[in-house]
Amino acid sequence: MYINFWYPVARSDDVTNDAPVRARILGLDFVAFRDTDGQAHVLSDTCIHRGGALGHGKVQGDCVECPYHGWQFNGAGHCTVIPSLGDDQHPPARAKVDTYPVEERYGILFAFLGDLPEDERPPIYDITEFEEPDWRANELVVFDVDYYYERSVENGLDPAHNEFVHPKQGAPGMRQDFRSKPIDVQPMTDWGSKFIIPFVHEKADQGLMSDKIHRDTEYLRGGSGHLGPNQLITWLQFSKDNIFHQYFFEAPIDEFHTRIFFVNMRHFMMDPAMDKGIMDVNMEIAQEDIDILVDLNPVRTPHSTTKELLVPADGPIVAYRKFLEDWQGRGWRIDVRELRETRTDVAYAIPCPERRTTGNWILDTVPLM
Numbered sequence: 001m002y003i004n005f006w007y008p009v010a011r012s013d014d015v016t017n018d019a020p021v022r023a024r025i026l027g028l029d030f031v032a033f034r035d036t037d038g039q040a041h042v043l044s045d046t047c048i049h050r051g052g053a054l055g056h057g058k059v060q061g062d063c064v065e066c067p068y069h070g071w072q073f074n075g076a077g078h079c080t081v082i083p084s085l086g087d088d089q090h091p092p093a094r095a096k097v098d099t100y101p102v103e104e105r106y107g108i109l110f111a112f113l114g115d116l117p118e119d120e121r122p123p124i125y126d127i128t129e130f131e132e133p134d135w136r137a138n139e140l141v142v143f144d145v146d147y148y149y150e151r152s153v154e155n156g157l158d159p160a161h162n163e164f165v166h167p168k169q170g171a172p173g174m175r176q177d178f179r180s181k182p183i184d185v186q187p188m189t190d191w192g193s194k195f196i197i198p199f200v201h202e203k204a205d206q207g208l209m210s211d212k213i214h215r216d217t218e219y220l221r222g223g224s225g226h227l228g229p230n231q232l233i234t235w236l237q238f239s240k241d242n243i244f245h246q247y248f249f250e251a252p253i254d255e256f257h258t259r260i261f262f263v264n265m266r267h268f269m270m271d272p273a274m275d276k277g278i279m280d281v282n283m284e285i286a287q288e289d290i291d292i293l294v295d296l297n298p299v300r301t302p303h304s305t306t307k308e309l310l311v312p313a314d315g316p317i318v319a320y321r322k323f324l325e326d327w328q329g330r331g332w333r334i335d336v337r338e339l340r341e342t343r344t345d346v347a348y349a350i351p352c353p354e355r356r357t358t359g360n361w362i363l364d365t366v367p368l369m
């Protein structure tokens, strides 16, 4: 798991001025709320007084209030009210918690969990077709899975599993003439990689919208890519106009659990009445993947090239892992072992950008490798 990327925190609609929302991401807890202007905020969840969980408190005006002794923190993370102080006393400057840059897109509240200045931050994937009239977005689906997020991303980057894991969908497979050569993996911005290959449907009369989709071998292709460690994009094209774009924005809850925010775009079957059927099929496919991924051993992707036997079709996964290595080299990888061993005695926070310019922070920053 890595700091310094954008992570989905909650559905935008669930973040209100009525009550805070608590979310665990990267093994740590965060609180989200909306101020009276409607601006969303994401703060570290741990109250720096004596460790209360802000996410279990209340929203009071523009602040979140700790449930333990009522200290209030505004969107900038600064404590504005300490009820146990006298009227002539003010909260000290040190009374602050980490607060993170936020963006709301595609119905999702994203937080930048890290301390990079704005111009150095990796982007959120830009779904350019999101508002286009000839594209339709399914309602946002959020679901939790019981495996490590890198296993999920690697599965999305894997063109060789479909014919075995998704037989009900017509077992889409790599074309024979593409199996023996390396997959042409291309960069996607400075923060990811992607590939697109033609594919074949051995049993095209079955499965995924087979009776509804006109297939045209000239256009039959699919591919995927990643942006950062946790944004996965899948492109599926069945004919000139029959196109799906699918986006998984993944929040690693911890090493064993992941929350996936699924945005599904389509360029055909535009009738809103078809939304449910299309999402049902997609969740059926997702379940086929889930059934495999919960059993993968080890839980986390091995960071050694000798502890698995990779073949050319694993090229996109190798490219993904090179990026992970690069981000680890920048010092962004969380030391989960150290975190696990010390967390009962130490409260940690992901460092926020303000830590670069001011000192006097109460919580330790999460251990990094």
Ligand code: FES
Pocket: 047, 048, 049, 050, 051, 052, 066, 067, 068, 069, 070, 071
């Ligand atoms: S622990 Fe939060 S106010 Fe005391």
Ligand SMILES: [Fe+2]
Pocket: 155, 161, 162, 165, 166, 285, 289
């Ligand atoms: Fe799959």
